[in-house]
Amino acid sequence: MNEQILGLITGVLFGVLLQQGRVLRFEKQVGALLFRDMTIFKFMLSAIIVGMVGIHALAAVGLVEYSVKGTHVAANLLGGLFFGGGWALMGYCPGTSLGAIGEGRWHAIWAVLGMLLGAALFAEVYPALKASVLSWGSLGKVTLHGALGVSPWLVILALIAGYIAFFVFLEKKGV
Amino acid sequence: MSKGPRSWRPYIAGALVGVLATASVFVSGRMLGKPKYLGASTTFVRAAGMIEQTAAPEHVAQNEYYQSKKVRIDWQFMLVIGVLIGAFGASMVDGSFAVEGSPPIWRDRFGGRISVRAVGAVLGGVVAMFGARLAGGCPSGHGMSGLMQLSVSGFLSLAGFFVGGVVVANLVYRGGRKDA
Numbered sequence: 001m002n003e004q005i006l007g008l009i010t011g012v013l014f015g016v017l018l019q020q021g022r023v024l025r026f027e028k029q030v031g032a033l034l035f036r037d038m039t040i041f042k043f044m045l046s047a048i049i050v051g052m053v054g055i056h057a058l059a060a061v062g063l064v065e066y067s068v069k070g071t072h073v074a075a076n077l078l079g080g081l082f083f084g085g086g087w088a089l090m091g092y093c094p095g096t097s098l099g100a101i102g103e104g105r106w107h108a109i110w111a112v113l114g115m116l117l118g119a120a121l122f123a124e125v126y127p128a129l130k131a132s133v134l135s136w137g138s139l140g141k142v143t144l145h146g147a148l149g150v151s152p153w154l155v156i157l158a159l160i161a162g163y164i165a166f167f168v169f170l171e172k173k174g175v
Numbered sequence: 176m177s178k179g180p181r182s183w184r185p186y187i188a189g190a191l192v193g194v195l196a197t198a199s200v201f202v203s204g205r206m207l208g209k210p211k212y213l214g215a216s217t218t219f220v221r222a223a224g225m226i227e228q229t230a231a232p233e234h235v236a237q238n239e240y241y242q243s244k245k246v247r248i249d250w251q252f253m254l255v256i257g258v259l260i261g262a263f264g265a266s267m268v269d270g271s272f273a274v275e276g277s278p279p280i281w282r283d284r285f286g287g288r289i290s291v292r293a294v295g296a297v298l299g300g301v302v303a304m305f306g307a308r309l310a311g312g313c314p315s316g317h318g319m320s321g322l323m324q325l326s327v328s329g330f331l332s333l334a335g336f337f338v339g340g341v342v343v344a345n346l347v348y349r350g351g352r353k354d355a
Contacts, residue, residue, distance in 0.1 A: 003207055003253075006202070006250060007250035007251060007253030008254070008260075009257065010199050010203075010211075010250075011253060011255060011258050011260070012257040012260050012264070014254065014258050015257055015262040016264065016265040017195065017261075018261075019262040019265040020184070020265055020269075021184060021185045021188030021189055021192075022271075023188075026279075027279060030280050030344055031280070034348060035341075042185040042189060043186075043189035043192070044314070044318060045189070046186045046187075047189040047319055047323075048322045050192075050194055050197070051193035051194075051196040051319065051320075052325070055196070058201055064210055065200075065204055066324050067210050067212050068326040069311050069312060069316070069317065069329070070311070071326070071327045075311065077334070078309060079308070079309030079335065080306065080317075080331065080332040080335015080336050081338060081339035082302055082306025082309060082310075082339065083302075083303050083310055083339060084303075084335060084337060084339020084341070084342075085339045086299040086300060086301070086303025086306060086343075087299070087336065088343035088347060088348075089296065089298060089299025090300050091296070093313050093315070094218070094255075094307065095255065095315045098255055098256070098259040098262075102262030102263035102266065103266035103272050103273070104275060105273075106274060106275070107275060110292065110296035110300070111299065113297055114296055114298060114301045114303070114304070115219045115301070115303060116223045116300075116304075117223075117301045118219075118300055118303065118304030118305040118308075119216075119219040119304050120223040120224075120227060122220070122240065122309070123224070123241055124238070126240035127239055127240075129309065130239075133309065139327065141326070143324065143325045143326050143327065144326075144330070145325055155325055159325075167180075167186075171181070
């Protein structure tokens with residue numbers, strides 16, 4: 001099976017789960033940013049708990065490899081803030097925008113157009129950014145457990161406890 | 176409600192995405208020789224490059240960023256197309272498919288004019304994608320795949336996503352209906 005067919009099958013399954021989790025909607029995305037409806041937090045953190053355990057368990061027995069993105073402190077934080085601001089306005093992230101069109105929210109096409117323009121703009125200014133912001137605070141491919149010098153399982157257990165406590169809090173608040 | 180979650184739906188669908196992400200890393204590692212983690216924003220770079228290529232192929236060929244990301248239809252490009260197909264299929268099957276011209280929270284604040292929504296969403300899209308590429312990923316690549324691997328870049332970027340998002344959402348939509 002080739003790369004494209006594998007990607008398509010994975011994407012269809014991802015799309016079904018995003019849609020069934022009801023996280024594709026503008027109301028869910030912006031609702032979370034307004035602390036009115038925390039569905040996307042429940043969805044994302046549930047995926048992260050299972051994936052975190054699954055990937056580390058398979059990696060421990062040599063069945064999968066990691067693909068950790070390099071840390072660039074300034075670019076991660078600054079780019080993250082820009083992304084967040086734009087996300088609040090358009091109400092979608094890159095993955096959910098196409099899914100939203102799939103479930104009939106055709107207005108997400110405007111967000112897709114904007115994101116294509118943003119990508120083209122970034123490609124034009126990349127050389128200048130590479131020499132500046134992107135080089136500030138470059139730490140390489142660091143992980144939390146690597147930085148702390150502890151077993152990943154210690155960090156995973158602590159995070160799972162924190163995420164579940166957060167779920168309990170959200171359900172108590174009824175959001 | 177005080178007893179139990181109002182709905183298990185996001186937890187169950189989310190947990191299954193965790194299973195899918197793990198299975199995907201395993202299967203792609205075996206079949207393609209390189210693990211594929213869920214992500215979406217690089218696809219917008221490749222798609223933008225393909226569109227530009229139709230007008231100015233030499234410009235794209237000389238652009239350092241396009242060359243580093245390789246303008247082609249790859250695994251992630253097909254993943255993003257698959258999300259659209261999967262969402263369409265699932266929403267048709269359970270009847271949640273609904274044609275909508277502008278989102279309710281937006282309409283409560285800015286009215287139902289399509290042009291106003293288009294300007295807001297295009298502007299938001301430009302800023303968001305510029306930010307995602309600067310940060311090196313989106314809520315899928317940095318958020319989910321990054322946090323699954325405990326990568327520091329994922330935690331930093333996700334913190335930025337939410338701080339930026341909460342600030343702008345509260346500035347923009349305050350004054351809209353609170354019970355939306």
